[in-house]
Amino acid sequence: MEGSGRHYTVILVDDEPIILRSLKAAIPWEELGIEVAGVAKNGEGALDLIREHAPDIIISDIRMPGMDGITLMKEVLTxxxxxxxxxxxxxxEFEYAREALRQGAFDYLLKPIDHDELTEMLKRATARLDARRADDRLLHSVQVLSVMARERMYAEWIEGNDRPRGPLAWLESHELDEDYFMAVVQLDHYHQLSERWSMAEKRLWLFAVRNILEEWSQQYGCLAVFPFHSGEWIVLFPDALQPRKITLGHDLIDRIRTYSKLKCSVGLSRTTRGIHQLSRAYDGAARALYQRFYSEQEGVFADTEHKDMAGHPDLKYPKHLESQLLDAIRTLDTGRLNACWDELKGYLEEQAYPKEGAERLLIELTIVLCRQLEQGNPPMDWRLDGLIHELHDQGSLHDAIALLKEAFAVQLTDHLKSQQREDGPTVVEKAKQYISNHYHQDLSIEEVAEVADLSISHFCTLFKQVSGYTFLEYLTECRMDKAKYMLSHTSVKVYQIAPLVGYQDPKYFTQVFKKATGQTPTEYRESHAAISGKN
Known part of the structure; x- marks a missing residue:
């Protein structure tokens, strides 16, 4: 029985202590999957225990002082x-027993109690409880499937499929036959969060946000709440809440921030009617969220009249700003460059560029400025693809401009430093000397580049140009030379030599040595010992 996972509770009620003790001791409660939650000597005491423990089964004497068993049963079953x-x-007391059956008792037992008979009776009782649980689980599953099917149907309509296939077609949508409006809830910086979270963490956070939204929406009689894209949820409101839509949006943001510590923004559609308008409502709410790009913090944004790029005949590429930015790059003037970025931000806000257009313009300018940086200057640690990817992830124009300011300021500072540094051969010689003194340590390219006061990319290029080796090739050769000397002139064991030349794993040292010399350390020592012997 225990293996079935069954677990029920029982309260025993009788004014005779000997019967209570007998029932507790003689019935195989554990085998039946039942736990005795408490015992009572009268109806009043039993009622308190029942309300405290909420048992599944009550076994009670009919005749007791005060509240009798039938009165107790009526109260409990009500x-x-x-x-x-x-x-x-x-x-x-057979008439009492028959009355109890009429009032809803499961069964009755005559005194003196036959424990085997009671055990069989309890088996039938738990079988009924098992069946009831199974029915409850089935009902819950049907309800869950119904909710999932409805959400799937809504998603298909939002995506433009106005003829849902299969079992979705039979679902009614009467709640959308009246006026409603949509909110699109979008986590701020979701792509960055997603990269930081593990899959388990992502599932946990998204589940938490959905629970918060569902609990919040119940207060206001929302028509539906469901996830749509990753980091995005749909909430459908009855139009009666239209006058409060902005306030509700801010309340929703506060609720998510309070309980999940995550920031989000809300886009609100206009009022519409009918399931066939879901796609249009979503477009409006999502379009409203574009305004988040021009806001420095999360907020609530309502759909307004929209004009795309074709509806902006006066929008022009800011060639004058491009020229000023290029000139600042050529003269390595960080202050002027930052002023140009601020002017560009003001231009985009003033012209009310659509979000996609503003992003496209920033990417075009980034590419042009990067090409300028590459002309006539030493190679720098520049990752254009990475910068463009980061631009896409910025949630606002403010953040995008701040990113570009920082990225280009770093480049200009590195260029200025490169003009003031020692000549290439001197810098590489300085790096070689540092490697020679620290080859036995866990030496990284970052550490040596810092000693040379160069970016990693510039250091790699300069070191290769001057020495003819990559950093790793030179470090490995230096370590092998030291190892060869020790193998030829000392009796230090191979596993002891490894950490002395920078390798903590003797096996890995042996692999590197053989790749570099064509011999294992032991073979190298033996061959050089033979040569020394001949001499």
Missing amino acids: ENPGRIFIVISGYG
């Missing part, structure tokens, strides 16, 4: 008709 109530009666 509160929860699903409970199992078993009555115990004497031979002279």
